[in-house]
Amino acid sequence: MLSRQLLRLSANASKARCARPMAIPRLARPSGTQLVGRFYSTFNPKDQPRVRIGSTAPNFTVDTTEGEIDFHKYIGDQWVVLFSHPADFTPVCTTELGAFARLKPEFDQRNVKLIGLSTEGVESHKAWIKDMEDVTTGGAKFSYPIIADSDKKVAFLYDMLSEEDFNKIGGGMVPTVRSVFVIDPSKKVRLIMTYPASTGRNSAEVLRVVDALQLADSKGIATPIDWSSGEDVIIPPSISDDAAKAKFGEFKTLKSYLRTTKSPIE
Structure with a gap:
């Protein structure tokens, strides 16, 4: 009796194995990769743009x-x-x-x-x-x-x-x-x-630096610490005093390398 039961169990197990789809072996994934769809995407630090x-x-x-x-x-x-x-x-x-x-x-x-x-x-x-x-x-x-x-x-x-x-x-x-x-x-x-x-x-800081970058590009100036739109700006040292006066008008000389002027109007 026990032998017949064991045979039935063995037969049922064989049928179940046949009914299941064949398992697909899991491929070894290289270090630093992920599966995207059916393809591997490799994240190699050497490939990362600077x-x-x-x-x-x-x-x-x-x-x-x-x-x-x-x-x-x-x-x-x-x-x-x-x-x-x-x-x-x-x-x-x-x-x-x-x-x-x-x-x-x-x-x-x-x-x-x-x-x-x-x-x-x-x-x-x-x-x-x-x-x-x-x-x-x-x-x-x-x-x-x-x-x-x-x-x-x-x-x-x-x-x-x-x-x-x-x-x-x-x-x-x-x-x-x-x-x-x-x-x-x-x-x-x-x-x-x-x-x-x-x-x-600080979202206002992002807006502030956009103002500073755009003003620097358009007017050829630099902006000091904590600068906000409309405040005095810095004249780059590469510009001579004569050129600075011609370009910006009046300016203050705090040091030979540090001169400020009113913020140019866009």
Whole structure:
């Protein structure tokens, strides 16, 4: 009796094995890689671009909450502020993206586009935007795109990860740090700021540095510590006194290398 039961169990087990699809062996994944669709995407530190002030902003094509974009085409002939946030549905990030949304009219006046990023998907971003419209935009429509960098391609290109999370980039979701890149119409990186995840940024500071950069480009001046729009500016030492007087009119000489003048009118 026992023998017949064992035979039936063995037969049933054989049928079950035949009914199941054959298991596909799991391929060994090289260190520092992740599976994207059916292909491996390799994150080799040696391949990471050196993004510095003055370098060309790396281009990429990516999905956003407003559709697919080619980043250089998105920049067009405008300035861009590209900034990353650690994760959707997090408190500090909600206040930050909402603050940038409220300031968007100010950025628009300066010919500046905004674009955010995290390593989560479009649907997550879209659901989160509703929270920001409820809490931080005063009910106004959220009106700039957020990049869905779930494959971490942009985070890698722009080095938006902490040391710890960079070492885990080949795994699951990793949070980006709070990176800020100001990029000009020629696609050159003009300013880089990086904050830890625990520290919210100052959106007014981003607006201030845009003013400083644009004024420096158009009028050939420099801006001192804590400068705000309309305050006195610095005449570069490369400009002689005679040339400075011809260009700016009256100026103050504090030291031979430190001269200030009224802020030029745009």
